[in-house]
Amino acid sequence: MALELPNFALLAPQIVIALAALVLMTAGAFARERWRQWNYVVAQLAVIVATLLTVFTSGDPRVQTTFGGIFLVDWITLVVQLFIYLSVFAALIYGRFYLIERGLERAEYYALVLLSLLGMQILTVANHLLLFYLGLELMSLALYALVAFDRNHALRAEAGMKYFVLGALASGLILYGLSLIYGATATLSLPEISSVAALRPGDERVFGFGLAFLVAGIAFKFGAVPFHMWVADVYHGAPTPVTLLLASAPKLAAFALAFRLLVFGFFEYAHYWQPMLMVVAVASIVLGNLAAIAQKNLKRMLAYSGISHVGFILLGLAVGVVEGNHQLALNAYSATLFYAIVYAVMSLASFGLILLMARSGFEAEWLDDVKGLNQKSPWFAAMLLITMFSLAGVPFFVGFFAKLAVLQAVVAAGYLWVAVLAVVMSLIGAFYYLRVVKLAYFDEPTERQPLIASSETRVLLSGNALALALFGLMPQGLMSLAAYAMIASL
């Protein structure tokens, strides 16, 4: 057998990010203090270069593999990666000012962000169970460290600890599930698993067990009920820039993970995972929306709101399998991808707004801190309004179309009652989003310090929020991108 040289070019974006992470780590250890400002530039440059490389290396031909088929680059990789880069790019801009003010802007921070980005990238290109695990661990470990990055702060340390312990438990679950699946199929390669025509009678149960653990692990990474307990504490405890990162890009990576494993790998065994996802999704939508109402901390509220949005993503994944109807499956999965993208962008805007209001010694993380924003800055009050309306799913903001697309798929699959429940819960959820708008517009501010955010934050945040309104008026472009990614990849 001739030894074939793997196609490194296809993995160029990942290689760039890995190299940049190494450079930053080295710099963190040896570079002089006055070079510090270059850390940010290196990180952003790496993200931009990776974006360009992704655009040029993937997409044509539609599906490419390398390293003997354990890496797979297709349109889903392309679309998901692009929005992951966008999220990280925005997260770095939004967070920089916050970090500088608190003396946290160090090379290690950027190194860790890039390492977690590398993990996310691997999740989008993996085609092999071990590789998935590798990507997941890389992403998670970097994130644990980021949460606890401000280590002298008790709340941060506690959050990091909780996240780490529970994450380790989830990793254990996933690893256990993977080993059971390996036991049942005798392979770790995703295409091979999906092509195992029929399992032996005894193996089927083993495989189902494995799947259950895998679904639990995926649900943990998403932060879905009942594996959601870490979400509120970690979102609350982590420094806001980290929360911002945590709430956006990893959700897209988790989507890629779930989609690759469940839909690509285990489509034939959908009767096992479909009801599991469904129950997790419905529980997330219900509990997320209800618990968010009781929150007084803005970050915790957004954490629970995120749980409910994750419920929608999982719901879309769950309803894709309808007795082999290819068109319905396509619709459901493209709606889910659309939702995941929209949610990531909305998360960026919402946490970005918190960062905008925050300054040294003032985290702007309580609901009361939003009061009277309209008097301080009518423009950003309007941005807040757009973001909250979009999160709530008010028509003609993009969040509405995301919900609509998923609910259409749910109805098409015949789960009318689930759709009704989801709508009712969204309606209840609208309360806490609108409360934020009400506080910003109709309440007197508790303090009168002006906003001091950097100009690039202001510009990007405005663009970010306006995009929610703009895509709400013209959702077609983004929707067809998601749909095309699905058609090209499935």
Place this chain on the structure above:
Amino acid sequence: MKLLYTVVPFAPLVGAIVAGLWGNRLGRTATHRITILGVLIAFLASVAIFFDVHNGNTFNGPLYTWGTSDGLTFEVGFLIDSLTVTMMLVVTFVSLMVHIYTIGYMADDPGYCRFFSYISLFTFSMLMLVMSNNFLQLFFGWEAVGLVSYLLIGFWYTRPTAIYANLKAFLVNRVGDFGFLLGIGLIAAYAGTLDYAETFAQAEKLATMNEAVTGWPLITAICIALFIGAMGKSAQVPLHVWLPDSMEGPTPISALIHAATMVTAGIFMVARMSPLFELSDTALSFVLVIGATTAFFMGILGIVQSDIKRVVAYSTLSQLGYMTVALGASAYSVAIFHLMTHAFFKALLFLSAGSVIIAMHHDQDMRNMGGLWKYLPVTWLTALIGALALIGTPFTSGFYSKDSILIAVAHAQIPGATYAYFCVMAGVFVTAFYTFRMIFLVFHGKERFGQAHAHHDHAAHGSDDHHHGLAPGEKPHESPKVVTVPLVLLAIPSLLIGAFTIDAMLFGGWFANVIFVDEARHGSIAALREEFHGALAMGLHGLTSLPFFIALAGVALAAFFYLVRPDLPDRIAARVRWLYTILVNHYYFDRFNEIVFAGGARRLGRWLWQIGDRTVIDGAMVNGSAQIVGEVAEAGAALQSGRLYHYAFSMILGIAVLLLFLYLV
């Protein structure tokens, strides 16, 4: 060409936006120049389109697709054909005249720029209405003109009567719109489209169907529902009550909106829907009877009015009734023909009345006028032309259209035609009487102006320019050029347009393929064609026909009462006081509505508020559910203990639940 079509409605819209947003900054002159330019462009483009359509180029297509839902397409589109272009010409021409006239009429008003913005906006809305090729846009235009009408009736918003009147117009129109929406809904439900052409293609199929819930014949239900919409907009009995009150608005808009264009939207709509209406005799009978009732009984009310604008307003009601009668008699083209001639001579009459009002310093009471002809020669002449056209004097435009209606009704076969024929014939007499009563009271007889008006309290009016009147000894003056020029320009078509266009519009196939008449069953238009031997012959024959003598009798009686024996009317009124009381109370329609509908609605509203809203919805549902949600939320938050082992336990529990599914499937 599509660009030109687009220019027609949007040029006035641009004018309206500029005048509305920046009018006060631009100043008055710039504002009226911009808006007049917009309407002028629309008019010139309409003329160009007219010649294009005349050469046989019609258009039907979408401009912009707004959305698609469940197979139903929502579009903005244009249908350009002979009917559309006729309406476009009428609307833009009258609007242009009114724009110019307004410069003079509103000269001293603080809301000058706002007014121009509104009337330009109205022109845009009305053009969108008539140019539409689908029901959705029709409804948009319908509501938009209603909105502008509301805004303009209440233009002097500090006057309680104006606010009352515009609210009334708004509410009464809601009743009509409810029917209209039902009609559109039925079409959307059963034809599955909102496009005119596609609906008409299915008309025969719709005619065989019954409405699923009630079992009514579908086409009749659709037509009557649509016509109820027309009744609201075109002020047919019993939804006419808002139109006389709408005279609270400034006179130019009374001419433009409440005489020439908007109120004819209902007539236009029914003519546009002729392929549907032709299939339902029941609906046509309904139209005929409503129209005839309006034509006669509203005309009578014109006799007892003393406010000059109200006379013209009731005359408008009556004339709208005539148009409706023509529709009911399946003579759609005649209705449109009368709509057009009426637009000119009624706008003329209103603007003349406005000119008189300017001269009288905003005193509108005819009892304070008299002998004005020598002070206002241009106004007098043009008003006289308008009056002659209105009563149908042979060779004027009003003659051709009204006489055609009379002949059409005489040949109508459907139930109610005899009643309608009596009403429109008697209406001729009534029209002649009240019209010349107005002419004689205002322009002839003894000069009664300049006397002290004891009942007017000037101090209470403040800046209000209503009911000032002339000071004792002051003489009225002819209005400025910007007022009289539009009068003259409108007087020309009022006199001539009928004779020149009757052949083409009614018989020459101008409306072929646009207005559909089932001549085998509804023969009035065919009979009309048979009797027609050219405009000149028709005019000469008119001099010897019955309606002419009836009208002459009306004029003679008016002359006798108001010139020869001015004391008689009061004595007659005193003699038949019961009749007079009914008439001055407008047949008690307003009182009835006030007590039954307004009062009933208030009582129902109060009941729903107390029981439905406060107890059930607020008490049980809103607060109740909110309380439950709140409690659940607290409980959910309490799950979040902060302890790591609780969290881990919850995950293990979750795994257990998921594993449970392995046994369930």
